[in-house]
Amino acid sequence: MSLLSVQNLTMGIHNHPVLRDVTFEVARGEVVAITGESGSGKSMTAFSVMGLMPDGSHATGRIMLDDTDLLTRTEAQMCALRGNAIGMVFQEPMTALNPVKNIGDQVAETILIHGAGTRAEAMKTAAETLTRVGLPQDRFPLGRFPHELSGGQRQRVVIAMAIALRPALLIADEPTTALDVTTQAQILKLLAKLAREDDMGLLMITHDLAVVSEMADRIVVMQHGEIVEQGDTAHLLRNMRHPYTKLLFAASTHQVDLPTRKSDASLLKVDGVSRDYRTPRKTLFGAPGTFRAVDNVSFDIKKGERLGLVGESGCGKSTLTRAILGLEDVQSGTITLNGAPVFSAGKANLAVRRNMQVVFQDPYGSFNPRHRVSRLITEPFYLLDDPPKGQARTDLIAETLEAVGLSAADADKYPHQFSGGQRQRIAIARALIIRPEIIVFDEAVSALDVSVRAQILDLLADLCRQYDLTYLFISHDLSVVRTVTDRVLVMQSGQIVEHGATEQVFSNPQHPYTQTLIAAAPSLPDLTDMTDEATAHAQSPLV
């Protein structure tokens, strides 16, 4: 008999349907992954099981945990189950912990709130649990505060809180989405190990199909609040029946077709650049220390070249980007575009800035919500001495919007009227409208769903053909960098540790760090002509 059995779960929030007829099971010791794109209802399913649905929601059907129907439990009964019989791990480890309480108290609280021991016993169990999730007491005493830990370490604390009472079911909602690839691999390994050791059912919610295929025993694919397909991982990967499942998997391994580069002239030259930050003084009157975020970095980008920059958080990618965009000065070295410095006389060099544009990660936060698209995308005109006016301006707006796959009529709309993918198209239009010589894409597709991401990547390839784009593509996502760049730089602790032609670096990495990165990145097994055994083998490395 299965541990969790969700039967015909239908849920709506204020009469707006969210889930329809969701039915699946999780057995003890089994890893079940629910996957799908944003808005598919996968997180809502998890919250329904926890009984933490938003106000105004109404659910029908049954959610059986062993013999108990969770939907018929009162709030007080659910409180007794949460943290005790069901644990949950969340997406954002940086904010999932209370910043003003130490980690010992927060883990012990799970035990205390369920009356499972005295305070002293709870602290002892907390220490044991933290050690168990990889935070040994000699290095991570109970008195540590969340801000003293990295993202991966915080996620371990969240996991410790969830498993302290050895629940029968653990729900993990995008547990590694906010983490670097090497950290992600460790956390996934930890979750798999805990599930196995405690014979715990693990319900994973994730959009990342590579993670799914490596972790899960069974896969549940959701779209628009419904389950479109589910089955054993090996079987499902081999015999996808539903078109949406096929589309999802095709999109996550999407390859674009980049045109060949025409020119060989150097465009952007970064030469021996170092960037220091001041760190707080160690003593009241001592000299402040310095932290070298970018350390003697040199590379160049040729006209029409697509260069990738990969590395984990804190490696100096963003600092380097800011320096290239002329937003900050550097301590040594030079950055020039066509021979002219990007930063001169204490500010960004305007003549150079108008030849550079940037597209950021967050398609929601990077627009002023009160401006119309026409105004948003013409912002770079301020950089021009003689911006187009009147009909020329209208024509250019229409042409640019059409170039990124939107329509001229969209110029009068506001950003909230567009989806995430469409907004990212607007961001690209904004970068493209003054025909810069180089565009910097700073994690530009990281926040997008796989199918949307595939479309944006295709758009990039199109624009390369149409406008001979030169770009610097910064991302932590190796598979994306692999398909949209000609050459790649690998950055670690402020230094470029490896660079070379993209395909060569990925297929034959030389530097140990690059090897670690590529090994840690979860990958989809090759699904063409695969036998059951081969698939089963391909999904085994974590188990």
Place this chain on the structure above:
Amino acid sequence: MLRYTLKRLLSLCISLAVASLVIFFVIEVAPGDPATFMLGINAQPDTLAALRAELGLDVPKWQRYLSWIGGLLTGDFGTSYTYRTPVAQMIADRLWVSLPLAIYALTLSTVIAFPTGIYAASRRGKAGDTAVMGATQLGVAIPNFWFAMMLVLLFAINLRWFSAGGFVGWDNGLGAGLWSLTLPAISLALPQAAILSRVMRSALLDVLGEDFMRTARAKGLTRGQALWRHGLRNAMIPVLTIIGLQFSFLLAGAIIIEQVFYLPGLGRLVFQSISARDLIVVESVVMLLVFAVIMVNFAVDLAYALVDPRLRSRT
């Protein structure tokens, strides 16, 4: 924590030094002769000369500044020109009314605001919340002097529970002293409580939306437990800021209420000495108030650090 405290102390000393310089130069050195200003334009030349000598205006400015500071540090605030009594004594007398009144009012306001703010936040959007928000809106809008007069009308004149004004002095016992400060404290506290409970509510609502509140619920805490154990302390930073500002205001800003209840407080002293052009008193009282405000800010900074461990480790 020690480094944080030392750093705050250093900034406190710098603030005090800068404030004293500014006060001194604005009052003493700004255009016009203080003696002429104090005596008015029709003053006799010999009176003027006498006052100049008494004020020490015949020595260099920096010397005057040093002797003023030296005096302040040793408790010698000079002698009031109008009352001919030591300023230190006058301020001390008034402070014994103003300080207890401020603490009394602040305590009342906190005691009222915390439960109502927490209640409103926990009942967000429901009838209880709407009622609290309506009442606090009213509390913010009603002028405190009008409210004070209504209190006097009801409790002093009709019910005769309190006297309508004046202060009996602490010699008659703590109870009697507090009793005579009760109506003024209530009229000062209510508008403050209205503001504070709104701040408390919105700070709590911000915290309730945080991810760690969801984590707390996933551990099995009820809504109420999550709010008490995780919400409250995180909501304290904006609340402490407002409490600090309110205390500073209560210390000196109670002029109108002191006037309504005929209380011999600092606010009235400032008001009277400004009307009497008694610069010696004004200067000292202003410095004292600046000192109090800076000390309150220092205390609030320390309270921040107690509440939030991130501030302790950052310097």
